[in-house]
Amino acid sequence: MAYDADAASGYTDEVRAKTDHLYPLVEAKIPRFEWELIAPTIARINDLKAEKNAVILAHNYMTPEIFACVGDIRGDSLQLAREAAKTDAQVIVQAGVHFMAETSKILAPEKTVLIPSMEAGCSLASSITGADVRLLKQRYPGVPVVTYVNTTAEVKAETDICCTSSNAVQVCEHAAREAGTDTVILIPDQFLARNVAAMTDLKVVTWAGACEVHERFTAEDIREIRAGNPGVTVLAHPECPPEVLAEADFAGSTAAMSNYVKDEQPKNVVLITECSMSDNVALENPGVDFVRPCNLCPHMKRITLEGILHSLETGEHEVTVDPVIAARAREAVQRMIDLPSPGAPARFEAKAGRDVISVEHR
Numbered sequence: 001m002a003y004d005a006d007a008a009s010g011y012t013d014e015v016r017a018k019t020d021h022l023y024p025l026v027e028a029k030i031p032r033f034e035w036e037l038i039a040p041t042i043a044r045i046n047d048l049k050a051e052k053n054a055v056i057l058a059h060n061y062m063t064p065e066i067f068a069c070v071g072d073i074r075g076d077s078l079q080l081a082r083e084a085a086k087t088d089a090q091v092i093v094q095a096g097v098h099f100m101a102e103t104s105k106i107l108a109p110e111k112t113v114l115i116p117s118m119e120a121g122c123s124l125a126s127s128i129t130g131a132d133v134r135l136l137k138q139r140y141p142g143v144p145v146v147t148y149v150n151t152t153a154e155v156k157a158e159t160d161i162c163c164t165s166s167n168a169v170q171v172c173e174h175a176a177r178e179a180g181t182d183t184v185i186l187i188p189d190q191f192l193a194r195n196v197a198a199m200t201d202l203k204v205v206t207w208a209g210a211c212e213v214h215e216r217f218t219a220e221d222i223r224e225i226r227a228g229n230p231g232v233t234v235l236a237h238p239e240c241p242p243e244v245l246a247e248a249d250f251a252g253s254t255a256a257m258s259n260y261v262k263d264e265q266p267k268n269v270v271l272i273t274e275c276s277m278s279d280n281v282a283l284e285n286p287g288v289d290f291v292r293p294c295n296l297c298p299h300m301k302r303i304t305l306e307g308i309l310h311s312l313e314t315g316e317h318e319v320t321v322d323p324v325i326a327a328r329a330r331e332a333v334q335r336m337i338d339l340p341s342p343g344a345p346a347r348f349e350a351k352a353g354r355d356v357i358s359v360e361h362r
């Protein structure tokens, strides 16, 4: 029998038929020879999703072959949380980090939530514990606690309401209004808190946490990018330090940055955020040139096609949350979801002279 190299590599006629329509989505990023190596895994994942009634929630920081070729729902943390609450699928595979999978489990306790790597953590989520929040509440009685979704279920359970970078300003103003105060505790990202404080009249207490990806960008980086790329449009994530946002043309969540590029079609753009985001937005906007200095999130990069396939084949790793903690955390997440959608994700624009009043730590 003649040797069939395609069949030996797994890139069979059947795989080709199942994946040919997907290749144009990533062609500008993935060369053909590489595609033929990964297409069998993509085909198998998409078959298993149908067999197991599973959906893949893919965060904007996933690599393009995951984001475009196997992700069913794509977006920022807020969009993924909303969809986890709504999906009819029985199994959710979280192509994102552990706190996102916990949020899905909190919102859909009757579903099986899988994460391809239990090691996919987050420097913000690991910066604070439930006990830390209890101490903060003792230190600031009566002050509402707003928690960034980048936290564990145990931390969410101690708080009044959650927020994401899409709605942080709206949520903080709402929490202060409800509590009849002019102060909120917004934890654990000190930079997000500073950026929110700069946009509101609120006094903001925060925590000494930071995103290990975004805290590394500096205002000098932005000035150098502008000097080397005249006319470039600079978009930054609000987990960056305020000095970075001050140098940017626009700041917003991952979804807000993506929408900005889609709507404005700048000639030349740089996204001050995690690396894969630029790849994904560039593939969807072929007319826009991207400058690509970026920092990798080592946690997000633990999610791979092979890991997703393994999760679907074996049911590993199932994410569970203690039902008592989950019930309390759900209230905080649900209060956020129940707020009117911010519509277009909020843009961060600083008012001069406002800052957090305190950065707390253990």
Ligand code: 13P
Pocket: 060, 075, 076, 077, 078, 150, 164, 165, 166, 211, 239, 252, 253, 254, 255
């Ligand atoms: P978004 O909510 O903007 O998607 O951000 C999540 C995140 O982890 C950013 O580092």
Ligand code: SF4
Pocket: 097, 121, 122, 123, 124, 125, 150, 211, 212, 213, 214, 239, 274, 297, 298, 299, 300
């Ligand atoms: Fe956490 Fe930062 Fe990675 Fe987002 S990019 S998951 S905030 S470490």
